[in-house]
Amino acid sequence: DPKIIQKPKYLVAVTGSEKILICEQYLGHNAMYWYRQSAKKPLEFMFSYSYQKLMDNQTASSRFQPQSSKKNHLDLQITALKPDDSATYFCASSQYNYAEQFFGPGTRLTVL
């Protein structure tokens, strides 16, 4: 059974729209993260959460907003989508801060 679930696997959006990427982990981990992978940049850290609190934010744009409704959930809301937002977004989790991180299968977002 998959331990980190990301939904949907593929997502197509139009410029200016808003989408929510879903992430759930069933590893019992306390920390969760979002990363982005595109052709222009390798794996790029975006956010980290620990016990549902935002710990680090390395995303310059406020259009990206993480949302944690439960300890094992960390969704990513993206507003005013741009074609440059096209990428694969990975959710990850770790037992505690600074431990090895385990990644989900990713959501591939295409913005037209």
Place this chain on the structure above:
Amino acid sequence: GDSVTQTEGQVALSEEDFLTIHCNYSASGYPALFWYVQYPGEGPQFLFRASRDKEKGSSRGFEATYNKETTSFHLQKASVQESDSAVYYCALGENQGGRALIFGTGTTVSVSP
């Protein structure tokens, strides 16, 4: 800021060849170092980590030794198989309060039978 450099962008090997992927880092102190492997259509998979000078990490026949003097964490495998074809990423854990993993640009390994 902290950074990771992987020298090889692509490596082509035959089965049973010896694999080396070079990884050098730039960071203060003793950052944790990691190797991840990514297969097509999947997220990166954790291979192993090392946190101290001269510590060896290993998994699935792969190994790397933390070298503070040369700021390196080179990945090696003695005898590769076709199933080892994937993209390999070296990463470091931020040392100054952050929790981000900083990844290198990745090395695509292609193993032919």
